Amino acid sequence: MVNVEEIRDYAANLLKKGEVKSVLGFRRGSASAFAEPCTITDVGEATSLVWDPTCLNNLTLYLVKDRKQQAAAKNPDNRPVGIVAKGCDSRAIGVLLQENYFKREDVVVIGVSCEGTGVVDPRKLSAKLKGRTASRVTFGGADGINVSVYGDETETVIPAREILADRCLECRAAVPALNDVVFGEAVGAREFDEPFHAAKEAESLSADERWATWEHHFDRCLRCFACRAVCPMCYCPECVVDSTTFVVTLGTSAEEKANRIRWCERSANTSESAVYHLTRTIHLAGRCIDCGECERVCPVNIPLRLLNTKLEKEAFEMFEYQAGHDIEQASLLSSFRDEDPNSFIR
């Protein structure tokens, strides 16, 4: 078991010694039974840190946010940031390092092993409870997760296998390979499901069935852009779906304004939502590390992870490439090897 006191002490020490300006971690929030992200800057706040299967977020997002803020600041504070990272989260940091988004010395990775379990999938939990709210979710050992339902005093034990996130069931690297310290036992694989299990299952459907599925999902999309907003790899200063940098001057004609390029219309309909999601998927090819955040945050539960793992699977099968596993490796889209398959070149 991970001893949360050790994480707290380590974080407090980093702050005390001035090695980091802040530590990104998890704390209990007021909004739900799941932990919420926190940024602590005072040694005393370290006692609020928690660690359990409700620590869902990939905090790497906030490293990206910090870099953006410092880049825009008049007096940037470029001291390193500490971050509590699961195996998948550490791979996100790895991809950002490969892409030179920041440097290794900018971040202190407080690795936490998921120890053969993982995190709870709120969607699976919601399906179990038929939409009712869990008031408490605690880890009851490898076999089960204890769930209390709001308005109901009894506690039910749900087998972990049934409510763990798909990515956790398929994960083979639950110990952060990229780290400055690791807490918890080095239990890497849990073998609940084989890698790419969900993607393979989806592939077994016919093209018509697959299109029907995705048409159904794209139709439901609200275009709240939470999937993009939460993704640490979606760091473009301007996304193709926003037009925030089209500058209008006195000399801009009505024609130019009307004809400015809009790749994707505002309308939440099948075609525009398909363009949005497929653009995002392609932009994540060879970069997505399967933290599952896009799928977790979706308010209408679109299985977005499937789109990304499909490309992850292709990257692995065609190029033996796994995003974020080796920061010394050149990124998939910026490298070429003689042995790369090239049957698509005609």
Next chain:
Amino acid sequence: MEKILNQEKLREWVDMLDDCEVYAPAFADSVWNFARIEAGTDIDLSHTNTIGSVKEFVFPQREVFFRFEKKDGVPVLTPTLPDPKPTVVFGVRPCDGRGMPRNDTVFNKEFVDPYYWARRDKLTLIGLACNLPHSPNCFCQSVGGSPHSEDGLDVLMTDLGDRFHVKGITVKGVEAMERGRDAFDAVRDGDQAEVEKVHDTSRSFPQRPLGNLDAIPEAIRENFDSPLWADMAQHCIGCGICTFLCPTCHCFDINDEVISPTTGEGERVRTWDNCQFPDFTMHTSGHNPRADLGSRLRQRVSHKFLYFVENHKTQQCTGCGRCITECPVGIDIVAVLERVSQ
């Protein structure tokens, strides 16, 4: 009009509304949402609250204002005012019901929005009182509502176990009940007392307090330049979940969507917009007066608890709790107001 409807007669009532489009909550893709139902047998009122609110029936995410095209070099506009079939929505929670009069005000006060009212006039909302709160984030009573509020609803149903107490509140509501004719029974002795008991119990569950509602506008005003906003929005990701799911958020954008530049064919559409998005306040000059997430959180909260109060004498929040429950990073409007009020 007050009637009793046995649980198994609910289907009959729904079937008798066959010239209307009937919607009810459905649990699909692991989430409750309103869905069109074809037959009374499809109805299931065991829902918590739907993820989307009833505002979608009057203020759809995409509304076409008119179509345009060029014919022989001359622009031709075709009106597209909606003419929907009468629509009946079952299972509306009182917090969503209370959202409607607020939306009505917005789309009626200075400008009567014909698109909104074309849908609104055809809409009948059948509410269902909440005997138990669905989530620890419900706070309807803290914003002046209640789990059995009739405000904005045409009918209020109360679940009494084996039967519903059904109360027609508006003319539209009574009409909908009259269509159900024989499905209903008369209210008997003791039913009224039972309804009151259920309602009393539903109000007794603890809800998150907001303190003195009247003091909140001043607290927000005083804290306009406070660093609190940036601090509370520190982990905000700037997505649109909180406002898109809100039963009273109504900001929109208008765009011309050109289908063919050669024929000049296209549509002018209104789509939901969102104060959390970067381009919401983007000026044509490239300057953005709300460049950071702190100022956007302040805007969302201020609109609901300060500006709306100033303009319309009531909060633009009905305590449904969706923005809290669905926020991916735990931003909690009740906690925000608590901190601002301290």
